[in-house]
Amino acid sequence: MGERASPAVYFLSDYGTEDEFVGVVHAVLHRLAPGVSVIDITHAVTPFDVGEGAATLVRSVPHLGRGVVLAVVDPGVGTARRGLAVEVRSTAGSAAPSRPGPTGADRGDRGDGPAWFVGPDNGLLVPPVTAVGGPVQAFALRIPAGAGRWGPTFDGRDLFAPVAAHLALGRDPAEVGARIDPGSLVPAPEVPTATVDGHILRTESARVDRFGNVALRAGRGELDALGMAVGGAASVEIGGSSRPARRVVGFADLRPGELGLLVDGAGQVALVLDRAPASALVGIETAGRPVTIARPT
Numbered sequence: 001m002g003e004r005a006s007p008a009v010y011f012l013s014d015y016g017t018e019d020e021f022v023g024v025v026h027a028v029l030h031r032l033a034p035g036v037s038v039i040d041i042t043h044a045v046t047p048f049d050v051g052e053g054a055a056t057l058v059r060s061v062p063h064l065g066r067g068v069v070l071a072v073v074d075p076g077v078g079t080a081r082r083g084l085a086v087e088v089r090s091t092a093g094s095a096a097p098s099r100p101g102p103t104g105a106d107r108g109d110r111g112d113g114p115a116w117f118v119g120p121d122n123g124l125l126v127p128p129v130t131a132v133g134g135p136v137q138a139f140a141l142r143i144p145a146g147a148g149r150w151g152p153t154f155d156g157r158d159l160f161a162p163v164a165a166h167l168a169l170g171r172d173p174a175e176v177g178a179r180i181d182p183g184s185l186v187p188a189p190e191v192p193t194a195t196v197d198g199h200i201l202r203t204e205s206a207r208v209d210r211f212g213n214v215a216l217r218a219g220r221g222e223l224d225a226l227g228m229a230v231g232g233a234a235s236v237e238i239g240g241s242s243r244p245a246r247r248v249v250g251f252a253d254l255r256p257g258e259l260g261l262l263v264d265g266a267g268q269v270a271l272v273l274d275r276a277p278a279s280a281l282v283g284i285e286t287a288g289r290p291v292t293i294a295r296p297t
Contacts, residue, residue: 007067008037014045032165048075051189057128059266070164071119072156082121083141123188139177194218201293212277237292
């Protein structure tokens with residue numbers, strides 16, 4: 001086994017990359033924690049879409065190393081909404097031991113994943129925090145001494161990045177916030193769940209990736225409950241139009257133009273084509289489109 005990796009900051013936002021926002025946040029992190037690596041998860045979350053950002057974090061956190069998750073999808077910036085730092089009890093790991101409270105070694109539940117999540121109190125952090133074991137403690141943030149405040153609408157730069165740097169260096173969270181009840185966090189946005197009724201699975205689109213694959217709000221378990229084995233056929237109905245589809249393991253299992261149902265790398269059922277955008281074929285470009293999958297009886 002190699003040496004344990006140093007803590008990093010894992011950065012997700014809806015900032016895009018056309019403007020200076022991501023680069024400025026990187027610069028603040030480098031200035032305040034110059035020895036800490038910054039790893040970009042994505043900055044292509046749909047603007048203001050808290051649910052999409054939360055879902056992206058849930059898919060990402062099992063693969064992150066030690067350190068701090070910095071997440072900014074913040075339609076309420078400039079309002080009275082709180083900024084948060086949430087420590088987790090994750091078996092996925094830790095930055096340097098936090099204070100106050102027992103260290104990770106004392107608790108015996110630390111591994112090699114992030115110990116802290118930093119971002120707005122709008123539901124963005126709750127799903128990934130829950131996914132890695134739940135909160136140990138939470139803090140409502142204030143701007144750290146010396147960080148500066150240049151305006152009310154760039155908390156990624158002025159609040160969240162300085163706090164993420166502070167925590168990545170293993171410093172006391174009480175220096176950047178007041179302890180709050182983790183149960184007071186704003187809950188995650190409600191997400192519709194898939195239902196299976198006999199030979200029919202009802203769900204909706206969750207996201208469309210850059211390849212045109214359409215991930216659904218359903219997983220392997222729903223396909224199994226439907227009784228649809230690999231190679232099995234189904235009809236996929238979207239907006240009153242129905243198309244045949246086949247469950248496959250990989251894209252190359254499909255014939256040219258054939259619609260497939262595939263369990264993707266995140267464990268979600270996706271509508272796919274081989275080397276072509278399924279989104280164009282089925283007419284789905286956004287989340288929230290109802291999709292019905294029917295297995296022949």
